[in-house]
Amino acid sequence: MINLVLLGSGNVATHLYKALSASQRVKVIQVYNHASGSLQPFKKETPVTTSFSEIMEADIYLLALKDDVIPQVSEKLSKKQGLVVHTSGAVALNGLLPNRRRGVFYPLQTFSKEKEVNYSEIPFCLEANDEEDLDLLKSLARDISGKAYEISSQQRKKLHLSAVFVCNFVNHMYSIGEKICRDNKIPFEILQPLIKETAEKIKTASPREMQTGPAIRGDQSTIDAHLDLLVSSENKQIYQLLTSAIQTFHGKKL
Template sequence: MIKIVIIGSGNVAQHLIMAFAKSKEIVVSQVFSRRKETINHLIDSKKITADFNDLAEADLYIISVSDDAISEVSSQLAFENRLVVHTSGSVAIDSLDSKNRKGVFYPLQTFSKNKAVDFSTIPICLESENESDYELLEKVAQSISKNTYKINGDQRKSLHVAAVFVNNFVNHLYHIGNEICIENKVSFDVLKPLILETANKVLSLSPKDAQTGPAIRNDKHTIEAHLDFLTNENQATLYKLLTQSIQKNGKEL
């Protein structure tokens, strides 16, 4: 069995705890959390510590905290020459303290509280300083996911930026669409089949080939009608920018 210590108790940490609990090859021997109550329902309270000096010996230590805290947390670890990784998509591997062997264990997915995910479908991007550590990370990743990738720091950063576009920004556009529906007394549920079909299309088509709508058709009449309808300045500005970006195929505006 591979022994793992998870440092953190946020969304990603909690989903990792649940995923590893289903693995026959991994045991989460300990979790570091300053608030036991956040993970008491996931792991025996005897395995939870709030003291860095009490961290158990393990094969792998996964730091799953906010990006800004990764460097500080890694510097507080009281041991040396053990494998320590973080789960961030944007933080460099060198942000980890050099007294330990370093790596990255980045599950590329959006995680929300009380929303279960199928970890077997989640891509896990891996990075390490040496091959033997990578082999361990790969074994750990493959115990919970069917999709593992060897990714360097620049590639991981590019994926993280791309993920912000396809996830965070898209979700914000859902929010704007929902606001427009509410303002006009229409149920957002009417749009949900369209949302699902749009997402499903890019599983078989390139995003460029899947693009539809007035912008790609250069339907000026419809575009102007939409802009006349949008009295919210922020919504109108976003509409114009996105229309221009579609028409220029994402090139410089």
């Protein structure tokens, strides 16, 4: 049995808590947060604390915290024997500098509080200083997901950057599409099958090979017509920049 103390109570912490609680091999023995209010949902099942001095001895301290507080919280755990691990895509392993045994347990997924997550499909990106600690993190990841990847701090930064493009920026494209539909009394659901197919296509083929649309076709009359239709100057700018980027990327630029 792996004894684990969870630090944090946000989206990632909440989702990991649920996944870990369902595991037979892990026991969440305590949840820490600096504010007691957000500990309410955990209180019924698990001891909680708002004080570093009360943090229990554990095999793993899992810091599901905002990036900027990771260094100061890890500092507070410098005397602990267990493995201190953060869940951030952007913070290096060395962000846990004061800890003797340190690691990274980064779930590459977008978490919303309201929406259930299928843990079996979350890839965990793992890193540790020590082979044995890495094995411990692997067994933790496999216990809740089945997908574990060894990813260095350097790679993880790049992965996190890629995630901004394929998730956050993609979602903004969806927002623009929805806004155009709403403004023209078109049900957004018409676009759902297209959105689904666009995401599914690239499971088996490179997105590079799957590019379609007026930009890659060099269909200037459609591009001009679209720019005329766009009301927001910001959306016009996005349309122009992405059209030109697609053409450069595919070697179509004149």
